[in-house]
Amino acid sequence: MATAHRTLCGDAPKTSSDAARHDWTVEAVEAIYRSPLLELLGRANAVHRIHHDPTHVQKASLLSIKTGGCPEDCAYCPQSAHHREVILGKEQLMDPASVIEMATRAKDAGADRFCMGAAWRQVRDGAAFDAVLEMVRGVHDLGMEACVTLGMLRPHHAQQLKQAGLTAYNHNLDTSPEFYDQIITTRTYQDRLDTLAAVRSHGIDLCCGGIIGMGETIRDRASMLQVLARFSPHPESVPINALVPVAGTPLAHRDPIDPLELVRMVATARIVMPTSTVRLSAGRTDLNREAQIMCLMAGANSVFYGEKLLTTPNPEEDSDTALFKALGPIAA
Template identity: 50%
Template sequence: MFGAIRHQIRKSSTSAAIRNDWTREQIGKIYHMPLIELVFRAATVHRQFHDPRKIQQCTLLSIKTGGCTEDCKYCSQSSRYSTGVKASRLMKVEDIMEKAHIAKAKGSTRFCMGSAWRDLNGRTRTFKNILEVIKQVRALNMEVCVTLGMLDEHQAKDLKDAGLTAYNHNLDTSPEYYPKIISTRSYDERLNTIDNIRKAGIKVCSGGILGLGEKEQDRIGLIHSLANMPSHPESVPINALVPIPGTPIGDMVKKPVGFHSFLRAIATARICMPKTIIRFSAGRTQFSETEQVMAFMAGANSVFTGEKMLTTPSVTWDQDSQLFHKWGFHNLESFEYDEGAEEPNFTLPPKNRFRPDHAEALKAARPQLEAQGLAM
């Protein structure tokens, strides 16, 4: 029944077009619609291209924490600020894979890894270990995404050959506001890395952070930059700033971004980038359950869930399991959505969140799960 309704919507005169020629004025008019109308239009577009019952669970692991030389004014991992985050070496391959097994067993279908450094230059052995991890995570039939700083074309190709699904490289904010947030890496350098990712055939994951002290025109400018890329990012994470004491912005910001502003950004991104997976990312813990569901209605269809998000709090797997059950959501499986098809390649939702083919992953992860009191 739902499939027939979705087909009728896709054939209707209101069907959204995939565009890469948005003006800021056009995006601004969308962003400033009456909120109830904006959410309705975003929800309509969402249903044209996605199953609104499906939300992907992703887990983000910091595989190399702290000691970064960049000066991102919001980041707890910069060596320039006193935030209490200690610099560490790259995690061992077996330790990373233990976390990946736990994530899969608990329901995550995309495993993301982040490292705190500017780029991969001079990190030959480290890069080889990361390539090995990528191969092993893909062997679990999970999507795998990494964020490793700036990349050249050769590094991007090596990541592609290892089986990398996607590379995260956020723009953070508008081109105009960006210099007030970061001085050690330019906006053009970020765009150049994204070009190298795309040339290698890796899916682009790129979004931004709300609550950095930016104005509404900067949020519009961020969406404008993303929506006018040669092809829309496969996924766009939208983060609500988690203020970290000791960082310039963490000390400056007195209150988190309001939910209405966050909702406007989600809905506008959905309308401007209809096929993109909109990832409701950092800061989700500051929003109520009802507010989170409102964001899903407006087009967000991915969340980060697990023990933590790099160095900040995360909604747990058990909390999301309860939310999914209560509101009728189901997990978007790894590689379930084929963005190249004219019609989305949806499958029926599984009857159980924990599937039989997760048994092997759970068995491997059981010692760690039992140690943390998480065994099922």
């Protein structure tokens, strides 16, 4: 457990309720989410200060190394081959040297975590996976944290990724078990859990979160967080995404969420998974500066830095520079 960090009022006292737990019920998580906003923010910020340096926000960069043509039917995703009305060029797997060059540029821009995503259903042995291993080794050799999202994998793939220097594997649950089949039908919830188990069995950090704004209920949001919070240990990284509706996908008609819903989701995640890194991810372009700062107060301590999140927009570096400047002296 991280050492408590000093607050404006001195060292935050640590109580038994601040410790990491794995026995959360959906009802308890939902009650936290629905609590009065100022009370929720205060509690989440207090938990955050106990387990994390409140002046540190990690910058992560995300690159699509293979775009489009995915056989999955995820309703939110423009890369699905099922969504034929989406205007998105299909691209082959990038050359490892080009990826490592982009990772170098990301590091020079201030990122210390480099994430690589391929629009695959699952990892397969062969030249493509060998190229990904080369990318991971290159990013690791730069002194950066290396993360990949490649779909489902088997234990021996996880072992090879670990040996190449992989820090974390991203494989989101997306939503609750109850709402899942409304969003995806080509892969089961258990498939996702099996992949996460394979990753963890080889000592790779889990990067696992979900998306809000897809038509789910508040109980669905609580249920997803409850599944994550019952992992032991908790996922080391929990991305909280807001849906970015893309023309041609089944969810293109969804209205943007109220930014305070994202604040509540971040705060609840922080309380039920106190030691995890909570990543403010997709949907940040729809948040003004003040809403982003509220998310950071609620316990988010990582943002994706750069113009794109795989294929959807992300705030440009200039706007993020202005955000960090507004926060004052901050180790970012």
